[in-house]
Amino acid sequence: MAAANRQVSLKVVSAGSTVKEETYFEKNERLGREMSPHLTIYQPQLTSMLSIMHRGTGMALGVGVWALGLGALISSHDINHYVTMVEGLQLSGATLTALKFIIAYPAGYHTANGIRHLFWDTGRFLKIKEVYSTGYAMVATSFVLTAILALI
């Protein structure tokens, strides 16, 4: 009953004195906080490296798809013209295969790791040992896939 009759006094304050007009990054800088994850001291691990690669290859594929699409729209020549141009460079078979390998690697990697991701999405291979073993297997598969593409 005593609590119900308790007196409360309110103090009027301006919004500016309570709400700090400071961004998340400014606050972290003021408090001397490091960026999280603190990349400069973060030990490189297979898990994080493969994850970064997945994002990188996804972005590379995105750029490639857009470039091919827009190129086809705005170019006055068809693909045969560019094939003839490359043939005209008289590159050796090994150089050509190496170049094709480099261009195709994002597709080989992203497909192999994408399938690994899809297995994870079904709840499989999520134990840390399995994450590592599928990581190594995926890297090997990505090389084989890309080599097949480069040799076509």
Ligand code: HEM
């Ligand atoms: C031209 C084809 C493709 C493009 C442009 C593309 C692009 C991307 C991009 C930009 C991401 C986001 C990466 C990130 O934010 O970390 C992504 C994620 C993903 N991609 Fe692809 N991708 C392609 C083909 C494929 C294929 C063929 C597969 C599977 C066989 C695949 C499976 C996945 C999966 C599972 C994720 C989500 C990974 C996660 O959960 O973090 N992608 N893709």
